[in-house]
Amino acid sequence: MGGLFPLGALHLYLCTKNRTVPFDGKTHLYRLPDAPGEYIAEKIGTFDTGGSLFLNFWITAADIRPDGSRLCLLSSDKMWVFYGFTGDDFFGGQVLRFDFPPTTQKEAVCFLPETELYITDEELPGGIGRNLYAIRIPNLTAAESLRAPENRLSIFPNPCRDWLTIEGSLQKKQVQIFDARGVMLQALYPADDKATISIHHLPDGPLFIRIGDRVNGYAWMERVLKLE
Numbered sequence: 001m002g003g004l005f006p007l008g009a010l011h012l013y014l015c016t017k018n019r020t021v022p023f024d025g026k027t028h029l030y031r032l033p034d035a036p037g038e039y040i041a042e043k044i045g046t047f048d049t050g051g052s053l054f055l056n057f058w059i060t061a062a063d064i065r066p067d068g069s070r071l072c073l074l075s076s077d078k079m080w081v082f083y084g085f086t087g088d089d090f091f092g093g094q095v096l097r098f099d100f101p102p103t104t105q106k107e108a109v110c111f112l113p114e115t116e117l118y119i120t121d122e123e124l125p126g127g128i129g130r131n132l133y134a135i136r137i138p139n140l141t142a143a144e145s146l147r148a149p150e151n152r153l154s155i156f157p158n159p160c161r162d163w164l165t166i167e168g169s170l171q172k173k174q175v176q177i178f179d180a181r182g183v184m185l186q187a188l189y190p191a192d193d194k195a196t197i198s199i200h201h202l203p204d205g206p207l208f209i210r211i212g213d214r215v216n217g218y219a220w221m222e223r224v225l226k227l228e
Helices: none
Strands: 003-007 011-015 026-033 042-048 061-064 070-074 078-083 094-099 106-111 116-121 132-136 153-156 163-168 173-178 184-188 194-198 205-213 219-226
Touching (some): 011 061, 061 106
Antiparallel strands (some): 011 026, 026 042, 070 078, 106 116, 153 163, 163 194, 173 184, 173 205
16 A cells, blocks of 8 residues: 545545566555445546556655645655545645655655655664755646746766756756765855756765755756766
């Protein structure tokens, strides 16, 4: 089970933690009456996370805002927030994705009033994790049309060696570079819409480029490979 969450006093909802082989990236949503008894869960929707690596794209937890207007699905390093839906057709509305540094396995999420959520993670060997995080999301309305940064940004070359260029709408953005363990190696605030970054001093192997919008809180992450 990926997540269990109530909506008012009418129903409970279950979303699956995908363990398909090969992994197909889908989570299925089921509905149950919120009352004692024996029931057959009713399947009411399917959401394709779009990923192929199960550790990053299976759903580990879910919650809905107290007023029923937002649904959140959580994975180890991502969060999907659904809004603008009708009734409990959660996947029939719009969705905004948030990406987190790939440090720990996030396993619980809880909505607070308005636009804040709490997230917790499991403890990994070495004492990493077992933390409580707070995240603030945009106060979305169904009429809003928010585009993800990947629609306006490009990162090249990939693979790369000494230099990495990010080009696009970089105003009011923060750029962070993480290694494969989730350790932040470098951070900058570009002044122009094109940033060329020296990476010759960074370790070889996969690097994760996180671009965060300092206005609406959206974050997008891209994986690049640094060659020797």
